Amino acid sequence: MLTTVERLRGIMPEMSELDDLLMLQIAAASAAIENYCKRSFRKQSYSERISGHVTSKYINLRNYPVHTIVEIPSVWDYEILDEGRLYRPHGWPTGDHNISISYIGGYVLPKDATEENPRTLPEALELACLLYSQVLLRSPGVKSERVGDISVGYTDDSSSLPPAVISLISPYVGRWI
Template structure:
């Protein structure tokens, strides 16, 4: 998950936090994390991934989905290559041509807040965690109310249904991390 319950408790307004709702908050964190990863078309957790990609002699690059790439553990067509930023792998001579003909297993992604240790501290970019925290806070509010006022009781309802889309502030934070190669 892109954040954890402890961090959420520290940023959640006191009036929205109820200790008896910890299980629901964990579910909201999981749902917000999944929605963000789905929007970005990639996973962020540092782990082993395997992908099949198409090679083209005319292209010197193949692109992997779950960057940053830390190491490659298996390459089906072992060519000399160089790992570049953003999940790109470079081969000076180009890649063998074919549809899904290259199998790559690699360690990619970020160390998430819940997986961090002293030996391997978190590496998840702060905007991704902030987007998750913000989205969870939005899930805690009544989704039909846009604004409210207590004096003379004034409530404004949302007239624009998001239709399953992420809220604009969340999208603004995560846009730089959308998988560009898929």
């Protein structure tokens, strides 16, 4: 999860007795943000199969930042660049899904942070999660209401994120898409 119940409770004190509900909203907001960005943000082990091209000197990994490469069979002369890019001066072996890469990537999330391993998740991602969690708590899909003859309309646009959230997370959307 991209934020903590304590942080959300701090900006929504009226919800302080509903930790289970807050956790569900944070989980939903975190999942929506990761789905939109088409990547995971948690620091952990990842494996990807990528198509190589001898004319391309770069490969982009989904779950940057890349901390260490665990294994790339038959390839050794590469360099890890910022934002999860791998560089190889002579290009990559050509083929469809022929390069298997195992690596440690991602950010230390707020709930996983320790004194020895501090949080590295960009503030913009946590703020986006907090903002979207608040939106989910305050307007759970209701688009319109009517009191006379009781009518409630729900949004048909449940897959879109609020513009402010998109603005905060757009720098973290995968560039391979």
